[in-house]
Amino acid sequence: MSRQAKLRTGGPAALRHAGAGRPRWPDRSPSLLSWPEGSAPAHHRRVRPFLETRGADAMANAFARGAFAASQTARVGWYFSQYLFAARISPTYKVPPVQGGRVPGVGDILRDIREIFARDLRNIEAGLYRMPHDMLQRPDRMLLGARRFFDDLPRVTERRQTGEADSVPEPADSPVAMPDYYLQNFHYQSDGWLSDHSAKLYDYQVEVLFGGAADAMRRQAFVPLAEVVRERGRALKLLDVATGTGQFLTFVRQSYPRIDVTGVDLSPNYLAEAGRRLRRFGGAELLQGQAEDLPVADASRDLVTCIYLFHELPATVRTQVLREFARVLKPGGRAILVDSLQRGDRPFYDSLLERFPHAFHEPYYADYIDRSLIPPARAAGLTYRGTLPAFLSKVMVFDKPA
Numbered sequence: 001m002s003r004q005a006k007l008r009t010g011g012p013a014a015l016r017h018a019g020a021g022r023p024r025w026p027d028r029s030p031s032l033l034s035w036p037e038g039s040a041p042a043h044h045r046r047v048r049p050f051l052e053t054r055g056a057d058a059m060a061n062a063f064a065r066g067a068f069a070a071s072q073t074a075r076v077g078w079y080f081s082q083y084l085f086a087a088r089i090s091p092t093y094k095v096p097p098v099q100g101g102r103v104p105g106v107g108d109i110l111r112d113i114r115e116i117f118a119r120d121l122r123n124i125e126a127g128l129y130r131m132p133h134d135m136l137q138r139p140d141r142m143l144l145g146a147r148r149f150f151d152d153l154p155r156v157t158e159r160r161q162t163g164e165a166d167s168v169p170e171p172a173d174s175p176v177a178m179p180d181y182y183l184q185n186f187h188y189q190s191d192g193w194l195s196d197h198s199a200k201l202y203d204y205q206v207e208v209l210f211g212g213a214a215d216a217m218r219r220q221a222f223v224p225l226a227e228v229v230r231e232r233g234r235a236l237k238l239l240d241v242a243t244g245t246g247q248f249l250t251f252v253r254q255s256y257p258r259i260d261v262t263g264v265d266l267s268p269n270y271l272a273e274a275g276r277r278l279r280r281f282g283g284a285e286l287l288q289g290q291a292e293d294l295p296v297a298d299a300s301r302d303l304v305t306c307i308y309l310f311h312e313l314p315a316t317v318r319t320q321v322l323r324e325f326a327r328v329l330k331p332g333g334r335a336i337l338v339d340s341l342q343r344g345d346r347p348f349y350d351s352l353l354e355r356f357p358h359a360f361h362e363p364y365y366a367d368y369i370d371r372s373l374i375p376p377a378r379a380a381g382l383t384y385r386g387t388l389p390a391f392l393s394k395v396m397v398f399d400k401p402a
């Protein structure tokens with residue numbers, strides 16, 4: 001059985017590797033977040049902004065800011081109200097007593113959502129990325145998403161009630177081996193990762209879960225990514241591991257079209273959806289393969305990104321995946337992980353982290369929140385650079401020594 005299946009190949013850009021960047025961030029303990037919440041590192045403010053604040057463009061940009069605020073407020077209103085409505089109509093379920101103290105309330109969550117969008121806009125103004133391409137969503141697509149979500153909700157609820165979450169058979173004709181831990185209904189979602197229906201529903205479900213802030217959290221990965229671009233230019237090769245439906249890659253292609261991107265995922269259905277979405281951004285190379293056995297050559301990538309994978313892996317596989325990141329990165333390359341907060345990162349949210357795996361099937365999450373990724377990353381040969389908090393997520397940065 002081949003360890004990869006190539007779905008589509010884009011032309012790789014020639015790479016000029018300008019050497020290693022100087023280490024900028026102190027190596028700190030995982031419980032200390034290296035950047036003060038709500039501020040991009042100061043050196044990012046020097047890059048040319050996408051939004052001008054002076055001169056003839058200032059009026060247009062004031063309008064752009066207003067449009068951003070209005071669209072993201074509408075977005076949060078749309079998704080968060082559906083989260084509350086879904087919670088209200090779903091039967092209650094048992095959660096073992098949690099130790100983490102008071103569970104944050106709606107007001108606390110909304111305050112932090114506002115903060116992540118404020119930071120999103122500051123990043124855009126600082127030139128780290130462009131205004132999101134999907135700022136204005138088509139109403140018919142939003143309604144279709146809501147319909148799919150609420151049509152599927154009774155099946156999700158039933159699984160949550162019964163605890164049944166292993167009804168995902170391995171596809172008979174898969175060119176890539178699917179590990180047992182993968183064949184589960186993560187989040188109690190129908191068909192696990194293995195159907196077109198699941199791939200169409202996934203991003204909508206995630207946005208409902210995070211009150212519309214999932215993309216804003218993903219985009220925080222651009223903070224350490226832009227630093228590499230500033231030091232070495234844009235002729236870089238980026239590998240997005242567990243790319244899912246390619247949502248993050250659409251933002252990469254939109255803001256950094258010269259970066260040569262590859263997405264890897266185990267799900268052919270999610271990769272097919274990614275291919276469809278990326279078409280309007282010039283496409284991307286998409287490979288079916290395992291994160292723990294990446295189908296790419298040693299020292300072939302300047303950047304590895306990986307969003308919302310690690311909390312879904314057994315601890316031993318997390319270690320293997322980090323080793324793979326070290327293998328495929330060029331010397332001086334950078335791995336950027338966006339994933340759930342871990343216990344103690346923001347103690348206020350600890351109780352929510354404890355509850356999460358009971359509400360949404362997440363068999364490895366309890367272990368994930370208590371096991372730092374820094375020691376296995378170090379053992380793999382990566383240097384920890386820092387952590388940027390992002391609402392319920394965090395961005396962790398590791399460099400491969402030059």
Ligand SMILES: C[S@@+](CC[C@H](N)C(=O)[O-])C[C@H]1O[C@@H](n2cnc3c(N)ncnc32)[C@H](O)[C@@H]1O
Pocket residue numbers: 182193218241242243244245246247248264265266267270289290291292306307308309312
């Ligand atoms: C929670 S989703 C994250 C998707 C995407 N990165 C995002 O930002 O939403 C997890 C993804 O990881 C993929 N996945 C899980 N285990 C994997 C593995 N061992 N190798 C490759 N992909 C894996 C799943 O198919 C799914 O698309």
